[in-house]
Amino acid sequence: PPRRVWAQWTHRQHFIEVETQKQRFQQLVHQMTELCWEKCMDKPGPKLDSRAEACFVNCVERFIDTSQFILNRLEQTQKSKPVFSESLSD
Numbered sequence: 001p002p003r004r005v006w007a008q009w010t011h012r013q014h015f016i017e018v019e020t021q022k023q024r025f026q027q028l029v030h031q032m033t034e035l036c037w038e039k040c041m042d043k044p045g046p047k048l049d050s051r052a053e054a055c056f057v058n059c060v061e062r063f064i065d066t067s068q069f070i071l072n073r074l075e076q077t078q079k080s081k082p083v084f085s086e087s088l089s090d
Contacts, residue, residue, distance in 0.1 A: 032063045 040055035048056070 028067065032060060035063065036060060 036056055036059035039059055040052050042052070
């Protein structure tokens with residue numbers, strides 16, 4: 001039974017991680033949609049004009065580039081942090 005409990009626990013942890021990633025992705029899409037809509041959509045109509053379409057494409061690409069840049073910087077910062085494994089009595 002201990003192995004079964006461990007397997008259930010790891011399965012739940014994996015499920016939670018996947019659901020958290022889905023939620024983060026949905027938040028990112030929502031932010032991108034809101035930002036680009038405000039920036040590019042002057043007057044909603046039945047069809048996108050070429051200027052609005054180009055604006056949306058550029059906005060989405062810049063949003064993705066910026067998000068990737070921030071993630072890379074955070075990752076670099078995390079890697080460069082010293083691990084606090086030394087005892088406080090040293």
